[in-house]
Amino acid sequence: MSEGAEMNTSDGFRGAAFPPLPEPLPVEVFDSHCHLDILEVPITEVLAAAHSVGIRRAVTVGYDLASSQHAADAAATYDDVYAAVAIHPNDSGDATADVLADIAKLAALxxxxxxxxxxxxxxxxxxxxxxxxxxxxxxxxxxxxxxKALVIHDRDAHDDVLRILEEEGPPDKVVFHCFSGDREMAKVCADHGYYMSFAGNVTFKNAGDLREAAAVAPLDLILVETDAPYLTPVPHRGKPNAPYLVPLTVRGLAETKGVDLAELCAAIAANGERVFGPW
Structure with a gap:
């Protein structure tokens, strides 16, 4: 995708063009959570746009059996894509023993x-x-x-999520996707060594509590994500999201934390390898 171009699906994703390319990052990072199947844009195009601004890789995430299979297939096909597989809590009524067995088979890939x-x-x-x-x-x-790492969707459920992790015993690597807690929740996660992945909503005007959480989150436990096509960061809130927009969130995090942009990028890249393994 050329400088200043817009990435569109064949019908113009939900009738809206994607935002223009942001300024590239000084150190390559990655998108720890996106949904390439929902983007409905060719993965090669998504990756090309991301590469052009310093987003080298992406983790595409499943939320039901079909999307988990799509994620696994994408990761097997593209060197710069890894997969996460699961049944989303909103669909947990579908998490039968047979479905969970299929998720386990995919998780072993x-x-x-x-x-x-x-x-x-x-x-x-x-x-x-x-x-x-x-x-x-x-x-x-x-x-x-x-x-494998555990990627958690936690919405208005902090206490029960933390309790169940404690009761079951957490895996070695735990990621709170689209971290939504406050300053105190961030401290609890830090005490347990849980990674906090911040999405574009950390840039929203009304996200003061979330920025306070980001401010106290240790550098060695921070990840960044798009949750694409959702949660597009400012100044493009309301338009469709994609991995190439990660730099906007990273810059917002650097400003919130008062750290050098290149230092934050290097930390995010190192954290990603610890969580998801070498690329």
């Missing part, structure tokens, strides 16, 4: 580096709390059995 996104979502009532918690416990077990 070499290019699948995480189990997620799993966890709890109390903001929506699309799945019963009991089903969500049962599914979350099962995914924790899969992550531990396969030796």
């Amino acid at each position: 070499p290019d699948v580096r995480a189990v997620g996104e799993t966890g709890l979502d109390y903001y929506r009532d699309w799945a019963a709390v009991e089903a969500q918690q049962r599914s979350f416990r099962a995914h924790i077990d899969i992550a531990k059995r396969t030796g």
Whole structure:
């Protein structure tokens, strides 16, 4: 994609053009959480745009069996893509024993580096709390059995997520995707060695509590993500998101933390290799 161009799907994603390319980062980082299947843009085009601004790699994340298979296939096809596989908590009613067995098989594949996104979502009532918690416990077990990172979706459920992690015993590597806690939650995660992945909403005007959390999050536990096509950072909030927009969030984090941009990028890159393994 050329400088200043816009990335569009064949029908113009939801009728809206993608934002222009941001200024490249001084050190390459990666997008720790996106949904390449939902973007509906050729993966080669998504990666080319990302590479042009210093986003070398991306983790594409499953939320049901079909999207998890798509993620695993993408990771097996493209060198700069890794996969995470799981049943989203909002769909945990579908997490039958057979489905979870299929997720476990996918999780064992070499290019699948995480189990997620799993966890709890109390903001929506699309799945019963009991089903969500049962599914979350099962995914924790899969992550531990396969030796993969656990990627957590935690929405309005901090206390129960932390409790269940403690009861089950967490895997070696735990990532809170689209971290949504406050300063105190960040300190709890830091005490447990849990990684906090910040998305574009950290740049939103009304995200003061989230920026306070980012300010106290240790450099060695920070990741960055798009959750593409969602949560597009300022100044393009409301437009579709993609991995090439990670630099906007990274710059916002650097300003929030008062650290050098290149230093933050290097930390994010190193953290990514610790969580997902070498690329």
